[in-house]
Amino acid sequence: MATITATPSREFGLFGRLGAAASKVASAIAEARQMAARYEQLRRMPNSELAKLGCTRDEIAQLVVRGL
Numbered sequence: 001m002a003t004i005t006a007t008p009s010r011e012f013g014l015f016g017r018l019g020a021a022a023s024k025v026a027s028a029i030a031e032a033r034q035m036a037a038r039y040e041q042l043r044r045m046p047n048s049e050l051a052k053l054g055c056t057r058d059e060i061a062q063l064v065v066r067g068l
Contacts, residue, residue: 039064 042050042060050056055063 035064 039060042063043057047057050060053063
């Protein structure tokens with residue numbers, strides 16, 4: 001015998017969907033701010049410090065996008 005359990009979605013109805021969308025936007029903004037701060041941190045490092053991390057100045061944006 002199989003049992004199926006349904007869990008109610010918090011995205012039910014207009015307000016639920018709006019709330020979920022607002023939450024996604026807020027999360028995206030927070031992530032973008034963190035990425036910008038990390039980019040600035042790496043950008044301000046001298047080339048010798050970047051080399052210790054195994055990257056060059058040209059690779060900073062790629063590192064930030066990959067989450068390193």
